[in-house]
Amino acid sequence: MKLTPRFAALAAAALLATAPLAHAATGPGPGVSWQAAAADADIDRFFAQAKADKKPVLLYWGAKWCPPCNQLKATLFNRADFIEQSKSFVAVNIDGDARGAQKLGTRFKVRGYPTLILFNPNGSEITRLPGEADAAQVMSVLQLGLAGGRPVKAVLADARAGKKLSANEWRMLGFYGWEIDEQQLLPVAERPATLAQLAKASEGADAETATRLWLKSIGALAEGKTADPAQLPRLRAVLADATQARAQMDVLGNEAPDLVKALTPQGGDARNALLAEYDAALKRLNEDTTLSRADRLNVLQARIELARLDQPKAEVHPQRIPATLLTEAREQTARANREITDGYERQAVITQAAHLLGRAGLWKESDELLKSALARSHSPYYLMSQLGGNAKKQGRKADALRWYEEAFNKSEGPATRLQWGSNYFGALIELSPEDTPRIEKAAAQLFAEAEKDPGAFYERSERSLKKVADLLTGWNKGAPQAAAVGRLKAQLDGVCGKLDGSDAKARAACEGLMKPAARKA
Structure with a gap:
């Protein structure tokens, strides 16, 4: 994936620091019979079990400290439908700190935490799930794979050959974990053109998928490369449509600067108009309470990144960000810190909140948030490293x-x-x-x-x-x-x-x- 408040009173911060965690947050989460794998023998045994039981395998590769991993635990692994669905597959967890985990990483070609891979009962890889998407969307793609879906490699080959695909197969391609592909399907250099080809071919089969593939193709362009400006109205239409923007929330948030730079490469009226429309769409998503806190903060950070877009690359000062946006950053991060009681969600959201405060130039608030959260984190060393990064960027060696x-x-x-x-x-x-x-x-x-x-x-x-x-x-x-x-x-x-x-x-x-x-x- 692409992977950050000010408190009303010190007494409130002290209270938060001593409040207990909702749970110990040491594994992938309760309710699912996760099988821990630390060596080839473990994997071979679980795959043999899956083959005998004619069940697929869902492999989760992650780490205790990893914020996106904790986000999965807080939003996907604890869903009632995921827990119920887990009875139909063998759930295998590889903790990156297990004794043989990194060697298993080589076997499965996984690097980034988290990575979710679905295999069929015979051990062939069906797909890599996009952990950055909304949990309900990830769940939907998982169910497609479990319903006898073909390996995405074969689906991609047919799509590139011009063969007809079903709407569900197009959806598998649109919601494939392209960022964690590790060149299993494509060399990285071929990704933008291939995604653009797929977007065009999928038109008429599934509009949401076609839009997603198109947005990803623009976002995947190399730094400095531009898209056809004739495509700008398409992005503006997505931003203006609340339903479309909600469906593409993760792409619009994660790829915001790249999309704007690719479609309006020069500053001026066209870019300023797009920035205003983009900010309005992101603000609407930021206020959407059907999204998780992490997703809402992600689009808030995207707003900050767009506000920084035409500024010098040096770390920004808060006076260069609109005052209203700074107020929103302070208020939303402080609210998250007050309200979150789940240990998994805290690790995902507080680290993200501190990062976005830094991106806004609110270093004092970012440092205060991280320090107040140390005692409540199950992996405080992650927050300490963020504090180190904050200090380095401020010149405090x-x-x-x-x-x-x-x-x-x-x-x-x-x-x-x-x-x-x-x-x-x-x-x-x-x-x-x-x-x-x-x-x-x-x-x-x-x-x-x-x-x-x-x-x-x-x-x-x-x-x-x-x-x-x-x-x-x-x-x-x-x-x-x-x-x-x-x-x-x-x-x-x-x-x-x-x-x-x-x-x-x-x-x-x-x-x-x-x-x-x-x-x-």
């Missing part, structure tokens, strides 16, 4: 490093610790490159943790370690740094030497970390 370090120290789970540790390490290199002892200590700790984790050289964990290795190579400019890098390389060589000799992939990844040929430009 010491505070930034303190928060990044605390976030790393408090983080839990092997993959999460490597990711948070690499973020802390990156901040050290950027903000305090002269602090050789601290930098060496952080890298040495990460290599030591990688030695204990059999999945350290797969997927997200491997990318975290690559980040550290590449930063070390770029930092190695003088004698003290060279000596530290030499010691760290020797430590890493020892880690590689202790890996299971039968795991050639892990050994190659480890040995390639600090070799010049293995580094990305």
Whole structure:
């Protein structure tokens, strides 16, 4: 996916900080018989069970801290119809911090949290569900897949060949998780043209799907590429129609700046008119109480992004955002903080609220919100990393490093610790490159943790370690740094030497970390 209040009184904030969570928020949620998988043997057993029972498999890949994952738990996994529907499939949960989870990530070609994949009883992938869509829409697409739907790969092939598809098959394509495809269906470079082709071919079969595919094709254009300006009236028609805008809420919110820039590439009357119409549509969605809090805040953030569109790329100051919009940002984020009692929803919404406050230039409010929420979060290290990011953007280097370090120290789970540790390490290199002892200590700790984790050289964990290795190579400019890098390389060589000799992939990844040929430009 593409993935942020001021309090009336300190007493109110203190009360919120000590109120209990609605639940512990440690798994995908109650009511569904989730099967936890941490190794190939687990997956093989669950797929064999599904085949024997002639049931599909729904695979959920996520993490405890991940805000969009928590949003799924708060809006989809707890729905009565989802819980009832789960009796007809085998529900498998891969926690990204389980011992073998990152290796399983390689097997299923999943990277981003969350990813939802539906398989048929024979183990063939049917579709990847769009976790960013409205929960009711996701539920609808899940039911289509469960009702004997063909693998979306075959459906796409037929669509590209000009064969006739049913309305339900077009809907499967429109609501496919294109952002989490990981090039299973298409190379990323081919996505805009293919989506445009599909949008045109689907006209007359399902209007909502055709519009969705068209909007996604425009949003997927590379930065700087423009769309045919003759298509501008189509976007204006969607924005003006409350029913259409509601159906395309997630695309209109997530792709707002890209849609505006692609269809009105130059500033002026046309862009100003579109911005006014877009803001009116988003404001209507923001006030729609049938949407979740997270979705309403998402469209509020889209309004802020559009207000920033023609401003310098540097972090914006609040005086550059309309005062009424700033008031709405303050009021809505404060209301969410007061009203939310569900632990899953808090992790999704409060982190999002703090992010949008920062995007509006309301740094003080963003920091206050995050600090007040620390005691209530089941993953406070995520909020700490946001505080570090806020401080860095404001030029408060010491505070930034303190928060990044605390976030790393408090983080839990092997993959999460490597990711948070690499973020802390990156901040050290950027903000305090002269602090050789601290930098060496952080890298040495990460290599030591990688030695204990059999999945350290797969997927997200491997990318975290690559980040550290590449930063070390770029930092190695003088004698003290060279000596530290030499010691760290020797430590890493020892880690590689202790890996299971039968795991050639892990050994190659480890040995390639600090070799010049293995580094990305």
